[in-house]
Amino acid sequence: MTNLTLKQPALALALLGTSLVLGACGSTTPVTPPAATTVNVISGTITPWIAGRTDTISSQRLNKSATVNGTGNFDLGLPDAQTTTSQYSGDLTDGSQLFFACSGGTVSVTPNLKYTAISGLFLASQVKPEYFNYSAYSGTNFTYRTWWFVNKDATVTSNGADCAGEGVLGKITANLNLKQGWNIVEYARTGNSSGFAYNLSSVAPNNSRMSWRPNPNTDGSQSLSLGSQSIQANPWSLVR
Numbered sequence: 001m002t003n004l005t006l007k008q009p010a011l012a013l014a015l016l017g018t019s020l021v022l023g024a025c026g027s028t029t030p031v032t033p034p035a036a037t038t039v040n041v042i043s044g045t046i047t048p049w050i051a052g053r054t055d056t057i058s059s060q061r062l063n064k065s066a067t068v069n070g071t072g073n074f075d076l077g078l079p080d081a082q083t084t085t086s087q088y089s090g091d092l093t094d095g096s097q098l099f100f101a102c103s104g105g106t107v108s109v110t111p112n113l114k115y116t117a118i119s120g121l122f123l124a125s126q127v128k129p130e131y132f133n134y135s136a137y138s139g140t141n142f143t144y145r146t147w148w149f150v151n152k153d154a155t156v157t158s159n160g161a162d163c164a165g166e167g168v169l170g171k172i173t174a175n176l177n178l179k180q181g182w183n184i185v186e187y188a189r190t191g192n193s194s195g196f197a198y199n200l201s202s203v204a205p206n207n208s209r210m211s212w213r214p215n216p217n218t219d220g221s222q223s224l225s226l227g228s229q230s231i232q233a234n235p236w237s238l239v240r
Contacts, residue, residue: 036205038181039078042118042147043209044133046072056124057131061116062088068123073209076121078147081181084116085151091116092149098156105161105171110154117185119146121212129214136188137216140196143188145203145210150178158200170196177202 046057049072057074058065062084066076079088095113120130134144158174176185184203191197 037179038081038183039147039205039207040080040182041078041207042076042121043207044074044076044121044212045209046074046123046131047211047213057121058124059118059121061118062091065124078149078182081149081151084149085114088116092151095154095156102158102161102163102172105159106157107161107163107172108155108157110152110156112152113154113156114151115148115154117146117148119144119187120215131212131214133210133212137213140192141190143186146185146187148176148178148183148185150180150183152180154178156200170198172198172200174198174200175202176200179205 044057046055046068049068052070053072054070055068056065057068057076059076062079064076064078066074068074078084085092092114093116095109095111095115098109099107120132122130132144134142136143154176156174156176156178158172160171160173163170163172170189170191176183184205186201186203188199188201189196
């Protein structure tokens with residue numbers, strides 16, 4: 001038998017190279033997909049909920065709805081960026097409106113921004129209450145999340161500007177880094193009727209299921225309830 005290693009070194013090296021290539025091709029190294037930059041669904045659970053009951057939940061902002069199943073769960077699909085900018089163009093607001101009634105600070109918005117936001121949802125079986133995804137609510141202070149759509153990658157910042165939204169005055173601190181499509185933004189309000197402070201921050205995109213609870217003061221007995229999503233819950237009246 002011919003010794004390839006000693007008498008035909010070139011051929012031996014070629015065969016060795018071929019075996020290495022074949023070995024590499026046979027590897028099964030997993031490929032990690034890129035992290036999501038936007039969200040495509042609002043997944044939630046209505047709390048409290050009567051087991052076995054079903055309903056429909058909707059966003060009046062974009063006229064989108066989803067079924068609430070017998071355990072109170074729902075998945076409200078969000079249209080993609082192309083669909084939102086084309087079919088829902090009439091629901092998008094110019095970013096320049098975020099300067100509305102603001103003074104005493106600086107508000108910065110990426111030029112040519114178009115946006116809309118979903119904050120409150122409604123059940124078909126009830127006129128009231130409006131449901132919010134708030135994680136904290138105590139007196140006049142609360143924290144909840146909204147779903148912002150933007151037509152392009154954008155930033156929205158405010159360094160404590162005083163902004164009035166339908167008669168509600170508050171100092172806004174915002175540092176939003178938004179990607180084209182749907183983003184999650186967290187609102188946190190502190191203070192009282194003498195002066196509110198709002199903090200808006202970007203939340204890492206996720207489609208995890210979160211609790212949605214009714215506005216605790218829907219009978220009008222307390223003027224500082226969440227009320228309409230465009231009044232107390234929103235320092236910028238057009239962000240809703």
